[in-house]
Amino acid sequence: MGVLDVFLQHSSSTSLFGALVVLLLIYIISSYIFSSKGNGKDPPGPKPLPVLGNLLQLDLERPYNTLMELSKKYGSVFTVYFGSQKVVVLAGYKTVKEALVNHGEEFGDRDLFQIVKDFNRGHGVLWSNGDAWKEMRRFALTNMRDFGMGKKACEDKIAEECDYLIEVFKKYKGEPFDTTQPMNYAVSNIICSIVYGSRFEYDDPKFTSLVDRVNRNIQLLGSPAIQVYNLFPWIGKWFSYRKEFETLFNANKNQNLQMFSHLKESLNPDMCRGIVDAFLAKKQTLEHSSSASLFGALVVLLLVYIISSYIFSSKGNGKDPPGPKPLPVLGNLLQLDLERPYNTLMELSKKYGSVFTVYLGSSKVVVLTGYKTVKEALVDYAEEFGDRDQIQILNEINKGHGVVWSNGESWKEMRRFALTNLRDFGMGKKACEDKIIEECDYLIDVFKAFKGQPFDTTQPMNYAVSNIICSMVYGNRFEYDDPEFTSLVDRTNKNIKLLGSRAIRIYNLFPWIGKWFSEWKEFNMLTTANRNQNLRLLGRLKETLNPQMCRGFVDAFLIRKQTLEESGITNNHFHDENMMGTVFNLFAAGTDTTATTLRWGLLLMAKNPKIQDQVQEEINRVIGSRQVKVEDRKHLPFTDAVIHETQRVATVAPTALPHKTSQDVTFQGYFIKKGTTVYPHLMSVLQDENEWEKPHSFYPAHFLDKDGKFVKRDAFMPFSAGRRICLGESLARMELFIFFTTLLQRFRFTPPSGVSEEELDLTSRVGFTLSPSSHKLCAVSRM
Numbered sequence: 001m002g003v004l005d006v007f008l009q010h011s012s013s014t015s016l017f018g019a020l021v022v023l024l025l026i027y028i029i030s031s032y033i034f035s036s037k038g039n040g041k042d043p044p045g046p047k048p049l050p051v052l053g054n055l056l057q058l059d060l061e062r063p064y065n066t067l068m069e070l071s072k073k074y075g076s077v078f079t080v081y082f083g084s085q086k087v088v089v090l091a092g093y094k095t096v097k098e099a100l101v102n103h104g105e106e107f108g109d110r111d112l113f114q115i116v117k118d119f120n121r122g123h124g125v126l127w128s129n130g131d132a133w134k135e136m137r138r139f140a141l142t143n144m145r146d147f148g149m150g151k152k153a154c155e156d157k158i159a160e161e162c163d164y165l166i167e168v169f170k171k172y173k174g175e176p177f178d179t180t181q182p183m184n185y186a187v188s189n190i191i192c193s194i195v196y197g198s199r200f201e202y203d204d205p206k207f208t209s210l211v212d213r214v215n216r217n218i219q220l221l222g223s224p225a226i227q228v229y230n231l232f233p234w235i236g237k238w239f240s241y242r243k244e245f246e247t248l249f250n251a252n253k254n255q256n257l258q259m260f261s262h263l264k265e266s267l268n269p270d271m272c273r274g275i276v277d278a279f280l281a282k283k284q285t286l287e288h289s290s291s292a293s294l295f296g297a298l299v300v301l302l303l304v305y306i307i308s309s310y311i312f313s314s315k316g317n318g319k320d321p322p323g324p325k326p327l328p329v330l331g332n333l334l335q336l337d338l339e340r341p342y343n344t345l346m347e348l349s350k351k352y353g354s355v356f357t358v359y360l361g362s363s364k365v366v367v368l369t370g371y372k373t374v375k376e377a378l379v380d381y382a383e384e385f386g387d388r389d390q391i392q393i394l395n396e397i398n399k400g401h402g403v404v405w406s407n408g409e410s411w412k413e414m415r416r417f418a419l420t421n422l423r424d425f426g427m428g429k430k431a432c433e434d435k436i437i438e439e440c441d442y443l444i445d446v447f448k449a450f451k452g453q454p455f456d457t458t459q460p461m462n463y464a465v466s467n468i469i470c471s472m473v474y475g476n477r478f479e480y481d482d483p484e485f486t487s488l489v490d491r492t493n494k495n496i497k498l499l500g501s502r503a504i505r506i507y508n509l510f511p512w513i514g515k516w517f518s519e520w521k522e523f524n525m526l527t528t529a530n531r532n533q534n535l536r537l538l539g540r541l542k543e544t545l546n547p548q549m550c551r552g553f554v555d556a557f558l559i560r561k562q563t564l565e566e567s568g569i570t571n572n573h574f575h576d577e578n579m580m581g582t583v584f585n586l587f588a589a590g591t592d593t594t595a596t597t598l599r600w601g602l603l604l605m606a607k608n609p610k611i612q613d614q615v616q617e618e619i620n621r622v623i624g625s626r627q628v629k630v631e632d633r634k635h636l637p638f639t640d641a642v643i644h645e646t647q648r649v650a651t652v653a654p655t656a657l658p659h660k661t662s663q664d665v666t667f668q669g670y671f672i673k674k675g676t677t678v679y680p681h682l683m684s685v686l687q688d689e690n691e692w693e694k695p696h697s698f699y700p701a702h703f704l705d706k707d708g709k710f711v712k713r714d715a716f717m718p719f720s721a722g723r724r725i726c727l728g729e730s731l732a733r734m735e736l737f738i739f740f741t742t743l744l745q746r747f748r749f750t751p752p753s754g755v756s757e758e759e760l761d762l763t764s765r766v767g768f769t770l771s772p773s774s775h776k777l778c779a780v781s782r783m
């Protein structure tokens with residue numbers, strides 16, 4: 001045997017051994033990769049091959065079709081492997097909505113394709129994440145709005161572009177042509193005017209080449225070659241498609257750089273032509289501010305010293321929102337109407353602008369007023385302004401449990417659980433509609449029993465509305481003469497009134513002096529009674545719990561708690577305090593606001609008989625005497641407008657609920673420190689003189705176009721906006737529509753005899769929510 005033979009023999013047995021090792025490694029690695037690494041169940045899916053995953057089962061040119069097929073077999077949440085990359089696919093409306101809306105944060109990051117990683121490097125909006133994405137998205141949104149998005153200016157641009165497009169279409173004189181290019185050019189020109197500040201001619205090669213290249217690259221992104229490259233960049237680098245993509249990308253980048261530099265040369269920061277100008281101006285400001293920072297630091301140090309020596313100094317690093325000068329200890333309390341602070345705040349905003357500071361005692365409150373500012377804060381800066389601030393007296397009871405007064409993970413989990421379960425128990429669905437219709441019948445009987453004589457609508461309305469939330473929470477309604485139920489509702493109602501009293505407002509600021517007020521004692525007595533009664537109700541539900549037959553939210557909560565306990569997961573938010581807190585919240589938030597709005601509605605009808613005539617004429621014409629249904633809303637534009645206008649005028653939650661900043665934030669040039677109390681002044685939005693034609697009158701035409709069709713209004717924000725937007729909005733809207741329309745169908749509402757319409761008082765009662773002052777109405781049967 002020669003040396004060569006020995007070598008060959010040796011090397012072939014080595015490579016056999018090597019191949020085995022490599023195969024074994026692939027097997028181990030891929031079985032490790034394909035196995036679930038978490039603590040829970042993996043979404044099901046077709047069995048993957050090592051390295052290739054499920055690629056052989058997928059139509060690579062139209063993967064969405066294969067995924068649609070797979071979802072039939074594996075359900076709405078399933079796993080596929082693109083090569084060794086695991087992808088969880090969500091299919092169907094319910095699942096996609098639940099993931100993207102209810103679990104918005106968990107599913108909200110962007111995954112990057114390899115080719116995008118190569119060229120984009122995580123910049124921009126579409127392919128970025130984290131703070132960079134947040135900042136770019138907010139900047140783009142705000143600026144696109146400033147440059148016309150959703151506004152008249154934009155409408156004009158589109159109309160102008162239509163004319164150009166029509167010209168191109170006309171040229172073909174009815175002969176066949178490919179619509180791709182003209183359509184791309186026209187649409188692209190709208191975005192060009194917003195971004196660069198000008199449109200381009202359809203024969204300008206600078207423009208057409210830009211659009212055509214983007215179009216081609218979007219095509220390339222979907223090609224199997226680029227998809228293979230995304231999965232296996234090491235083998236895909238030599239595909240010609242990738243090279244083409246790179247050439248086109250670079251050409252567009254260079255062309256954009258040229259356009260940017262033209263814009264830079266002619267930049268005037270006071271006259272921004274488009275988003276590029278706005279971006280360059282912002283960049284310049286930031287650069288200037290950093291070069292001036294050395295000098296600034298000295299000035300700031302001096303200022304910080306002066307300001308911090310003053311008791312009500314700003315403790316932040318920037319400009320404080322302005323506001324009236326506070327007194328030591330009392331702050332601005334002497335300037336505020338303590339029973340109706342929202343009125344004084346409205347006045348102050350006229351002097352200090354839409355972002356200002358007041359001191360309630362020594363606690364600093366930043367007030368946001370007017371549609372633009374409130375929306376910008378709650379929507380564009382949703383996270384920064386999205387924490388809840390506590391109210392002293394409620395904090396003592398709630399201790400941060402439940403939904404309304406909690407924050408952080410506990411709030412997230414409770415809000416999500418409450419939303420999902422209320423939906424399961426009918427919120428916004430047919431089952432709920434049926435419950436409201438059934439409750440209407442009981443309410444009609446109560447109204448009828450007064451035989452047209454004057455009566456106070458408070459209790460019957462509260463009982464009817466409360467029964468809807470009771471059926472969802474406890475799983476059953478109650479009779480209106482059941483003392484267990486009526487006492488619960490009456491006590492909650494009384495407490496909401498007490499919360500708005502001067503005494504409790506003072507207690508909340510100075511608990512050490514406020515404890516001896518009789519209102520404080522009464523509030524606590526009523527709360528304890530309600531807590532004990534709820535404990536009895538919850539105890540009964542616990543005893544009769546059947547996990548196969550969930551009756552309502554409480555059952556669902558108890559079952560979830562049991563399941564977690566059985567699986568040994570002890571560190572979770574499903575404990576008794578959170579259950580009690582959430583039940584209390586749903587009961588209080590779900591009853592008072594809706595019942596109060598309905599009472600405003602009836603009062604406004606009695607006050608405005610001509611408008612009542614129009615509502616009843618519409619109901620007679622469209623519905624007659626049959627049962628009102630949710631789907632009738634679209635055929636009752638006037639009635640719908642009256643309900644919306646009632647909500648606008650009633651403003652039951654004038655300053656929403658207090659928010660606080662979850663982090664330091666610079667907003668409209670003002671620095672607001674983490675943990676600062678913030679009042680979104682909803683009354684100033686609902687009566688914003690820039691948004692409403694007749695902000696201080698009851699004017700249903702606010703919600704009607706010239707043809708009498710219903711129109712939505714952006715500044716209609718009674719449920720607030722952003723992260724903390726009312727959780728029961730869809731339920732409330734359904735209740736308002738069915739209760740109001742049915743009552744107007746059945747009764748004519750008038751003032752008591754001897755009282756004129758003018759004499760009906762529209763001043764609101766003092767309370768945490770705004771309800772009408774005590775009054776009586778007659779409900780005269782119409783059928």
Ligand code: HEM
Pocket residue numbers: 388403404405415422469585586589590591593594597652653656657658680718719720721723724725726727728729731732
């Ligand atoms: C006309 C009726 C209603 C109005 C005007 C209304 C208005 C509001 C407002 C202004 C807030 C505070 C939002 C903020 O902090 O920015 C809120 C929160 C809330 N509402 Fe409503 N609401 C109504 C009906 C309901 C109903 C029927 C429910 C019951 C399911 C409900 C449950 C809640 C809850 C749980 C919160 C706290 C949300 C959180 O902090 O995450 N509301 N509502």
